[in-house]
Amino acid sequence: MTTPPTGFWAQAAADPGRRVLVAPDGTGWTAGRLHADANRLVHALRAAGLERGDAFAVVLPNGAEFLTAYLAASQAGFYLVPVNHHFVGPEIAWIVADSGAKVLITHERFADAVRAAADEAGLPPGRRYAVGTAEGFRPYPELLAGQPESPPAGRTLGWVMNYTSGTTGRPRGIRRPLPGKLPEEAYLGGFLGIFGIKPFDGNVHLVCSPLYHTAVLQFAGAALHIGHPLVLMDKWTPEEMLRLIDTHRCTHTHMVPTQFHRLLALPAEVRARYDVSSLRHAVHGAAPCPDHVKRAMIDWWGPCVEEYYAASEGGGAFATAADWLKKPGTVGKAWPISELAVFDDDGNRLPPGQLGTVYLKMNTGGFSYHKDETKTRKNRIGDFFTVGDLGHLDEDGYLFLRDRKIDMIISGGVNIYPAEIEAVLLSHPAVADAAVFGVPHDDWGEEVKAVVEPAEGRTPGEPLARTLLDHCTAHLAAYKRPRTIDFVADMPRDPNGKLYKRRLRNPYWEGRDRAV
Numbered sequence: 225m226t227t228p229p230t231g232f233w234a235q236a237a238a239d240p241g242r243r244v245l246v247a248p249d250g251t252g253w254t255a256g257r258l259h260a261d262a263n264r265l266v267h268a269l270r271a272a273g274l275e276r277g278d279a280f281a282v283v284l285p286n287g288a289e290f291l292t293a294y295l296a297a298s299q300a301g302f303y304l305v306p307v308n309h310h311f312v313g314p315e316i317a318w319i320v321a322d323s324g325a326k327v328l329i330t331h332e333r334f335a336d337a338v339r340a341a342a343d344e345a346g347l348p349p350g351r352r353y354a355v356g357t358a359e360g361f362r363p364y365p366e367l368l369a370g371q372p373e374s375p376p377a378g379r380t381l382g383w384v385m386n387y388t389s390g391t392t393g394r395p396r397g398i399r400r401p402l403p404g405k406l407p408e409e410a411y412l413g414g415f416l417g418i419f420g421i422k423p424f425d426g427n428v429h430l431v432c433s434p435l436y437h438t439a440v441l442q443f444a445g446a447a448l449h450i451g452h453p454l455v456l457m458d459k460w461t462p463e464e465m466l467r468l469i470d471t472h473r474c475t476h477t478h479m480v481p482t483q484f485h486r487l488l489a490l491p492a493e494v495r496a497r498y499d500v501s502s503l504r505h506a507v508h509g510a511a512p513c514p515d516h517v518k519r520a521m522i523d524w525w526g527p528c529v530e531e532y533y534a535a536s537e538g539g540g541a542f543a544t545a546a547d548w549l550k551k552p553g554t555v556g557k558a559w560p561i562s563e564l565a566v567f568d569d570d571g572n573r574l575p576p577g578q579l580g581t582v583y584l585k586m587n588t589g590g591f592s593y594h595k596d597e598t599k600t601r602k603n604r605i606g607d608f609f610t611v612g613d614l615g616h617l618d619e620d621g622y623l624f625l626r627d628r629k630i631d632m633i634i635s636g637g638v639n640i641y642p643a644e645i646e647a648v649l650l651s652h653p654a655v656a657d658a659a660v661f662g663v664p665h666d667d668w669g670e671e672v673k674a675v676v677e678p679a680e681g682r683t684p685g686e687p688l689a690r691t692l693l694d695h696c697t698a699h700l701a702a703y704k705r706p707r708t709i710d711f712v713a714d715m716p717r718d719p720n721g722k723l724y725k726r727r728l729r730n731p732y733w734e735g736r737d738r739a740v
Contacts (some may be wrong), residue, residue, distance in 0.1 A: 225274050229510065230408070230413065230423065230449070230450065230585050231408045231413070231449055232244075232255070232258075232259070232295060232448050232449050233259065233270060233295075233299065233375070233408070235451055235595075236255035236256055236258070236259035237259070239253050239255060240254060240256025240259065241254055241255070241256060242254060242255045243255075243296065243452050243453055244258055244448065244454065245258060245288060245291065245453065245456070245625050245630065246453065246454070246455045246456065247288055247456055248285075248286060248287060248456050248457060248458035250286075253288055258288065258291065258292065258295070258733070259295075259373075260373035261288070261292045261368065262292050262295035262296045262299070262372060262466050263296075263371075263372070263373050263374060263375055263376060264297045264368040264371035264372065265292055265296040265367070265368060265371075266299065266300040266376040267291065267299065267371040267372055267376055268367045268368055268371045269296065269300070269302065269326075269327060270300070270376070271371070272326065272327055272351065273303075273326060274300075274302060274326050274327065276300070276301035276302070276378075276380060276382075276402065277301060277302075277303070277402060278302055278303070278324070278326055279302065279303040279304075279323045279324055279326065279385060280293070280297070280302060280303075280304065280305065280325050280326060280327040280328070280329070280530065281304075281305040281306075281307055281320050281323060281325035281327075281329070282304065282305070282306055282307065282328075282329045282330070282336050283307045283309050283311075283316060283328070283329075283330040283331070283334050283337075284306075284309065284329065284330065284331050284355065284435075284436075285331055285333065285434075285458050285596050286431060286434060286435050286456045286457060286458050287331075287355070287456065287458070289329070289331075289355050289598070290306075290435045290441075291435075291444070291445075291448065291454070293329065294384065294435075294441065294445055294535055295448075297382040297383070297384065298330075298381060298382045298384075298445070299375075299376070299379050299380075299381070299382070299407045300376060300379070300380070300382055300409055301380040301381065301382045301402055302382040303323070303382060303383055303384070303385040303399070304383075304384045304385065305319065305320075305323045305325055305381070305384075305386075305387070305397065306384065306386060306435065306436040306441065307319050307320070307387075307436060308434070308436050308701065309331075309333075309334050309434070309436065310554075310701040310702060310703055311337065311341075311701045312337050312698070312699065312700060312701055313337045313338075313339075313340030313341045313344060313390050314340075314344065314699060315341075315395075315700070315701060316337060316338060317340070317341035317342075317344035317345045318394065318395065319387050319395060319397075320341055320342065320345040320347060321344075321345040321346070322387075322395075322396075322397065322472065322594065322595060323385060323397055323594065325345075325347070326351060327351045327352075327353070328342055328347055328351065328353070328431040329351050329353045329354075329355070329364060329367075330352075330353070330354050330355070330358070331354060331356060332354055332356030332357055332358040333354045333356075334484055335354055335358035335359070335360070338354075338361075339352075339358070339359070339361070341403045342360075346617070349363070353366070355399070357582040368463065368720060369575060374666035379406060379407060380402070380404060380405070380406065380407070380615070381402065381403055381404075381405050381406065381407045381409070381410045382402065383399075383400050383402065384438075384441060384442075385397045385398060385399050385400075385594065386438045386536050387640075388536045388537075389436075392688065394644070396412075396593040396594060396596050396599055397594035397595075398536055398537055398591050398593065398594075399591065399592055399593070399594040400578065400589060400590070400591050401553045401590075403589075406732070408649070409663075411449070412448035413445075413446045413447070413449030414446070415442060415443075415446040416443070416446045416447060416450060416558045417565055417713060418542060418560065418561070419476075419505055419507055419530065419532070419542060420505065421447075421450075421476055421504075422450075423450035423451050423504055424450065424451040424452070426475065426637075427447070427450075427451075427452040427475045427476060428452060428453050428454075428455060428473060428474045428476075428502075428506070429443065429444060429447035429452045429453070429454050429455070429474070429476055430454075430455045430457070430465070430468060430469060430472070430473070430474040430476070430477040431443075431444050431454055431455065431456045431457060431475065431477070431478075432457045432460050432465050432477055432478075432479065432483065433460065433479070433480065433483075433505060434479065434636075437510075437692050438536040439478055439509060439510065439534065439536075441479040443507070445692075446554075447476070450596075452475075452476075453472075453545075455468055455472045455474055460483065460512050462483070462486045462487045462489070462490050463490060463494055464497035464498060465483070465487070466490075466494075466495070466497075467498060469498065469499075469500045469502065469503060470498040470499045470500065470502075473502040474502060474503065475502055475503060475504045475505070475529075475725075476503070476504055476505035476506070476507070476510070477503070477505075477506055477507070478507050478509075478636025479506055479507070479508045480508060480509070480510045480511055480636065481508060481511050481513035481514070481517060481518075481637065481669065482511070482513065482636040482637055482667065482668055482669065483508075483515055483637075484508065484513065484518075484520075484552055485667060486667070487521075488520050488521070488524075491564065495524070501667070502527060503525055503526075503528045504528050505528055505530055505613060506521075506525055506528045506529050506530065506584070507530045507531070507532060508529070508532075509529055509531060509532040509533060509534060510531070510634075510637040510638075510639075511634040511636070511637040511638075511669060512625070512634070512669070513531065515552060515553070515654065516532075518548065522545050522548075522549070526545075527544070527545040527546060527677045528545070529545050530542070530543065530544050530545060531543045531548060531555055531556060532555070532556060533555035533556060533623060533625065534584075535584060535609075535611045536588075537584075537591050537611070538562070538584070538586030538588075538590075538591060539558075539559070539562040539563070539564075539584030539585055539586040539609075540558075540559050540562055540584065541555050541556035541557055541558055541559065541564060541622075541623045542556040542557065542559060542665050543555055543556030543557070543622070544556075547622070551620075551624075553577070553624055554618075554622040554623060554624055555623050555624070555625060556622065556623060557620075557621045557622055558621065558623075561587050561588050562584060562585060562586055562587060563584070563585040563587065563588065563608070564582065564584060564585075564612055564617060564621075564623055564626065565582075565583045565585070565605075565608055565617075566578065566579075566580040566581065566582055566583070566616055566617055567580050567583055567605055567608075567610075568579055568580045568581075569581070569607050574616070576616070576617050576618055576619045577616055577617075577619070578616055579614060579615070579616050579626055580614065580615075581612065581613070581614060582610060582613045582615045582623065582625070583605060583608035583609060583610045584608065584610070584611075585607050585608045585621045590607070590630065596659050612632075612671065614623055614626045620643055631643075631661060631725060633660075633661065633662035633670050633672055634662070634669060634670060635662065635665065635668045635669060635670045635671055635672065635703065636667075636668040636669065636703075637726050638703055640662075640672060640703065640704055642659070642660035642661060643703075644700075644704070645660040645672065645674065645696070645700060645704055646658045646660050646674075647660065647708065648695070648696055648699045649674060649676060649692060649695070649696070651695075651696045651699075652691075652692060653679060653680060654679050654682045654691065654692065655676055655677070655678065655679060655692065656677045656678060656679040656680070657676070657677035657715040658674060658676050658677070658715075659674070659675045659676050659715060659723055659725055659728050660672060660673070660675075661673055661675075661728065662729075663729070663732040664732065664733060664735070664736045668711075672704065672705065672706045673706060673707065673708060673709075673710070673732065674692070674706035674708075674709045674710070675709070675710050675711070675715075675728050676711055676712075677711070677712055677713070677714060677715045678690065678710055678711060678712070684711035685711075688711075689708070689711075692706075692709055693705065693706065693709065712728075716728065
């Protein structure tokens, strides 16, 4: 038996009729069709003036166009900048402008916000394209029209440049240097070997979260490169996920604990209606998973329920179900291409069992934050970096997290940064001071709470809260907006201005574990 070639492009050339993608509407895509569109997009972007190292941005739902953009960037030396389609105009504009994106591709569903963003970022109308019909955008098919299906000349590896927020609230692009290799030499599918996922082998990957997330696109792209057809969900619902697993015999997927919670809430008769025995790897991460939820999922789905801890910047840990059952609470051991270490506040490496700040190191290459050398140099010890989580390693090298970034909110697996929300609140004249933090939510884990000190002459109460919530609606994506606002006469700050946020947050967590 002949071993199929590695890498999507070689596979597409060898077997163009193989189905590699099922779109959310059920449409099947062959390797040849997806390959041709990716090649046409490279030719089109080059015709628009993009050169190696340039960026283009997409604000797209899960669909074939997203994967086309990923494949085009990764074989033409471009940076693909995926943008969260829940963002509002100013948030999108910041990323488009900061990344230097020369072309912007969106979908008609998001056209209003993206149009405002493109105007604010100063992107010329001729470089804006939309899937579907949208005023102010050229039709996406027009971008590809007339371009050849042949592989482009000078093929060279490109990267995805995801944007991640920090304590300043302004997202920063994670930019990796282009290695100048052929795409095939990088073998982009090798990542899934960390999780024991093998090439071909009858695997089918279910994409059940938005592709703009770092890990979701990385898992999907890697699966495509090792010969796994992709089944895409647009809007996730628990029963539809079960139906797709059953229908397409899906073998692996990437999830967040909120999805587990929603699945477990289904009536027993609904859960029993679908066969999920095809699943081999249900890899979850991005947020803490309560012990009782994890045990319930293992009881239902078996040993396929696996966990990882990682950062968009690179590096991580992985725990099989057996690892977790043997060492409850662990997020695993370091990946083969990564290292983990725990340091104290003075930069001393700590021995097993001692609590400190968790640092990661990616042995396959470094990164920098686009246009932010200060942030790039910050929180580093040699080649190790940290995202601020606290934890310890045991004698066997398993990582246990004790706490996470002090102020970051994780709601439904999505990181939410309070500083950005506080800045929006403080821009309103009725606000003298503001603090934002997470409070318990049975479904999402946490929800966003704001506490405001009203400006002089302003009366706290429901009318002011509504005014401020409306203000947030105009400036923040829905998932970032405070669900409720409480008021205090004076914000608890020390003489140097440091906010004692825990004094505000702790009462909301009384009797509840803010576990990691």
